[in-house]
Amino acid sequence: MDIAGLQSRLREFAAARSWQPYQTPKNLAMAMVVEAAELVEIFQWLTPEQSQSLAEEQRQHLGEEIADVLLYLLQIADHSGVDMAAAVEAKLAKNALKYPAP
Numbered sequence: 001m002d003i004a005g006l007q008s009r010l011r012e013f014a015a016a017r018s019w020q021p022y023q024t025p026k027n028l029a030m031a032m033v034v035e036a037a038e039l040v041e042i043f044q045w046l047t048p049e050q051s052q053s054l055a056e057e058q059r060q061h062l063g064e065e066i067a068d069v070l071l072y073l074l075q076i077a078d079h080s081g082v083d084m085a086a087a088v089e090a091k092l093a094k095n096a097l098k099y100p101a102p
Contacts, residue, residue, distance in 0.1 A: 003085055007078040010071060025080045032072035039065040 014023055042062050043051045054062060077084045 003074065006071075007074050010075050011078065014075075023075060023079060025076050028072055028076045028079060032069055032076065035065060035068035035072060039069060 014020055039062070042054075042058060042065065074084065076082075077087070
């Protein structure tokens with residue numbers, strides 16, 4: 001996945017629609033939470049077993065909601081000057097230290 005390329009495409013998409021004034025980290029984070037709620041809604045009331053064997057239509061919807069959340073995360077990072085790849089690597093390293101394998 002080309003993170004910088006996706007962020008560039010998202011910037012161009014927003015610019016073509018004159019959305020830049022509204023794309024602040026705060027607004028993007030709030031929009032991301034709404035999308036995360038839509039993601040959670042897919043699993044609402046399912047058993048753990050049902051959540052692991054979604055029908056094709058549900059899985060497609062799940063993919064769309066996951067993509068929405070990811071796209072907002074990429075935009076938040078872009079507008080905040082956070083290097084996503086570096087942040088992920090640093091967090092994985094921190095988690096490995098915090099939670100060592102037995």
